[in-house]
Amino acid sequence: xxxxxxxxxxxxxxxxxxxxxxxxxxxxxxxxxxxxxxxxxxxxxxxxxxxxxxxxxxxxxxxxxxxxxxxxxxxxxxxxxxxxxxxxxxxxxxxxxxxxxxxxxxxxxxxxxxxxx
Amino acid sequence: xxxxxxxxxxxxxxxxxxxxxxxxxxxxxxxxxxxxxxxxxxxxxxxxxxxxxxxxxxxxxxxxxxxxxxxxxxxxxxxxxxxxxxxxxxxxxxxxxxxxxxxxxxxxxxxxxxxxxxxxxxxxxxxxxxxxxxxxxxxxxxxxxxxxxxxxxxxxxxxxxxxxxxxxxxxxxxxxxxxxxxxxxxxxxxxxxxxxxxxxxxxxxxxxxxxxxxxxxxxxxxxxxxxxxxxxxxxxxxxxxxxxxxxxxxxxxxxxxxxxxxxxxxx
Numbered sequence: 001x002x003x004x005x006x007x008x009x010x011x012x013x014x015x016x017x018x019x020x021x022x023x024x025x026x027x028x029x030x031x032x033x034x035x036x037x038x039x040x041x042x043x044x045x046x047x048x049x050x051x052x053x054x055x056x057x058x059x060x061x062x063x064x065x066x067x068x069x070x071x072x073x074x075x076x077x078x079x080x081x082x083x084x085x086x087x088x089x090x091x092x093x094x095x096x097x098x099x100x101x102x103x104x105x106x107x108x109x110x111x112x113x114x115x116x117x
Numbered sequence: 118x119x120x121x122x123x124x125x126x127x128x129x130x131x132x133x134x135x136x137x138x139x140x141x142x143x144x145x146x147x148x149x150x151x152x153x154x155x156x157x158x159x160x161x162x163x164x165x166x167x168x169x170x171x172x173x174x175x176x177x178x179x180x181x182x183x184x185x186x187x188x189x190x191x192x193x194x195x196x197x198x199x200x201x202x203x204x205x206x207x208x209x210x211x212x213x214x215x216x217x218x219x220x221x222x223x224x225x226x227x228x229x230x231x232x233x234x235x236x237x238x239x240x241x242x243x244x245x246x247x248x249x250x251x252x253x254x255x256x257x258x259x260x261x262x263x264x265x266x267x268x269x270x271x272x273x274x275x276x277x278x279x280x281x282x283x284x285x286x287x288x289x290x291x292x293x294x295x296x297x298x299x300x301x302x303x304x305x306x307x308x309x310x311x312x313x314x315x316x317x318x319x320x321x322x323x324x325x326x327x328x329x330x331x332x333x334x335x336x337x338x339x340x341x342x343x344x345x346x347x348x349x350x351x352x353x354x355x356x357x358x359x360x361x362x363x364x365x366x367x368x369x370x371x372x373x374x375x376x377x378x379x380x381x382x383x384x
Binding site for chain 2: 002005006009010012013014017018021027028031036038039074084085086088095096105106107108109110111112113114
């Protein structure tokens with residue numbers, strides 16, 4: 001359940017920034033979680049609400065965008081979508097696949113509200 | 118609550134040393150107070166009735182990754198070669214260390230960081246080999262992180278040009294995501310697990326540099342296809358260095374030891 005410690009670090013990061021921005025509270029946090037990032041979005045949603053309790057992010061909605069991965073074949077150079085690590089090249093069936101994208105795990109942005117409620 | 122000093126640890130990690138029951142150190146982050154210094158002007162970006170979007174574009178694991186890089190810099194400066202050992206519980210991480218350390222310590226200094234949720238059992242076993250060791254008890258935590266290792270390595274009396282073995286919490290999922298500052302990740306599987314483990318838990322095999330198949334002395338008694346397992350591991354990560362051995366009988370250990378010594382010499 002690494003999602004819990006990850007949820008805590010997300011809350012810590014957005015809260016720190018929100019305080020710098022003088023926010024009253026945080027209404028939304030946008031995450032980019034690639035399909036190969038090793039994160040279960042559902043589990044993260046669940047942990048986030050627990051991790052955010054009592055913080056500026058307590059009522060924040062967690063919006064998670066899950067971009068698909070893209071792999072490149074080490075043999076023939078074809079690029080194709082990959083959603084797991086043991087993908088094979090659809091053109092030449094090679095398993096020498098280099099992951100180009102899909103491992104992103106970013107806090108994209110957050111929406112802050114001025115009013116303390 | 119901490120059972121030694123009574124303080125509230127809230128699941129935080131604790132460092133322990135074998136044979137020193139009064140020694141324990143909490144791995145707490147330094148809490149810096151968030152002052153009320155809202156010095157900048159708020160008025161210019163106030164939108165009535167709606168929130169304001171703030172771009173962060175920040176890696177979620179940034180804090181861990183930055184600290185891992187600090188650890189890596191420390192290791193580099195002191196010529197320390199750090200390995201992060203990952204596996205499910207019971208695949209033989211500690212047994213492998215016990216078997217190989219007596220030979221390795223004749224060649225170069227060795228130190229060990231042990232990670233477990235509770236007890237100093239593993240550190241006690243390593244302590245008996247006469248090398249510096251420290252135990253990290255993660256409490257409810259399912260993995261080591263760079264902060265725990267940072268604190269532990271400062272408490273560990275490591276010599277320059279050491280081999281540092283970091284034995285992660287037994288878990289084939291979570292430790293994959295947390296860089297500790299190691300030079301290489303070593304994943305261990307044993308033949309009493311399934312030969313499809315690399316496909317079921319691909320992230321950790323994808324992150325690893327070395328894969329060790331342990332307990333091969335049991336192959337005649339279990340339904341485990343070593344070649345199939347290797348093939349599965351290579352499908353996930355074709356850069357893996359592959360070793361097959363038995364920490365119990367010593368079979369196959371020489372190849373792994375030679376590889377380690379050669380890698381240490383180049384390091």
